[in-house]
Amino acid sequence: MFVRWRRRSSGRLSARLVHNQRVDGRVRQHHVAELGAISPACLDPANTMEGIVARRAFWRTADAALARFSDRIDASLEETIRAALQPRVPVVTPNELRRVSLLKAERESRFWGTMVEVSQRNGQEKRSADPLQLGRDQLFQRFAKHRVANLHRGGTLDREREFTAEDMRKALMDHGISPTYAPPRKAIEELSDAEFEAMLEWCVNKTQPAI
Numbered sequence: 001m002f003v004r005w006r007r008r009s010s011g012r013l014s015a016r017l018v019h020n021q022r023v024d025g026r027v028r029q030h031h032v033a034e035l036g037a038i039s040p041a042c043l044d045p046a047n048t049m050e051g052i053v054a055r056r057a058f059w060r061t062a063d064a065a066l067a068r069f070s071d072r073i074d075a076s077l078e079e080t081i082r083a084a085l086q087p088r089v090p091v092v093t094p095n096e097l098r099r100v101s102l103l104k105a106e107r108e109s110r111f112w113g114t115m116v117e118v119s120q121r122n123g124q125e126k127r128s129a130d131p132l133q134l135g136r137d138q139l140f141q142r143f144a145k146h147r148v149a150n151l152h153r154g155g156t157l158d159r160e161r162e163f164t165a166e167d168m169r170k171a172l173m174d175h176g177i178s179p180t181y182a183p184p185r186k187a188i189e190e191l192s193d194a195e196f197e198a199m200l201e202w203c204v205n206k207t208q209p210a211i
Helices: 048-068 073-086 094-122 131-152 163-173 192-206
Strands: 001-007 013-023 025-036
Touching: 001 073, 025 073, 048 073, 048 094, 073 131, 094 131, 094 163, 094 192
Parallel strands: none
Antiparallel strands: 001 013, 013 025
């Protein structure tokens, strides 16, 4: 087995695991698994944060794919496959993971701060405001602020709470906000700066700015 790179019609760079198979006397490449895909733009050194997040997602997919074939791939072959992926999509370093954790915590703090604002506004407008919802929003915001402060001090996170795209969309719906503008299938740290700022604008002013 070996890695073959191809460019999809969407422009994304895809890594596939293939092996040669002889059919009717001819050697043909047989597709075994998709190892991951990434936008070439995310590999541009200028796109630092987006690139780190995209590379992390790529390697998560690759790790899961390799785990599924653990009974067919020995340690030596797995090392060879990883070595073939690394030059094009470098593995995310611990320092880069730390930067992602900080970005995530900072964005979560702002997100929950916006939800607090929405809950307070709903109460002022005498809508069906839920005081328990406001308390939860404030609690989540405090947790996020604590993580931000801890990371800025050089601390580490024993366990980072996962805040998925579905969690974010549910939070919006709980506050009476249509999740139409929330980019689907993206966790909060995976949004571009423009997408994140536009989402907050949508939550506060219910206007969809051009990005």
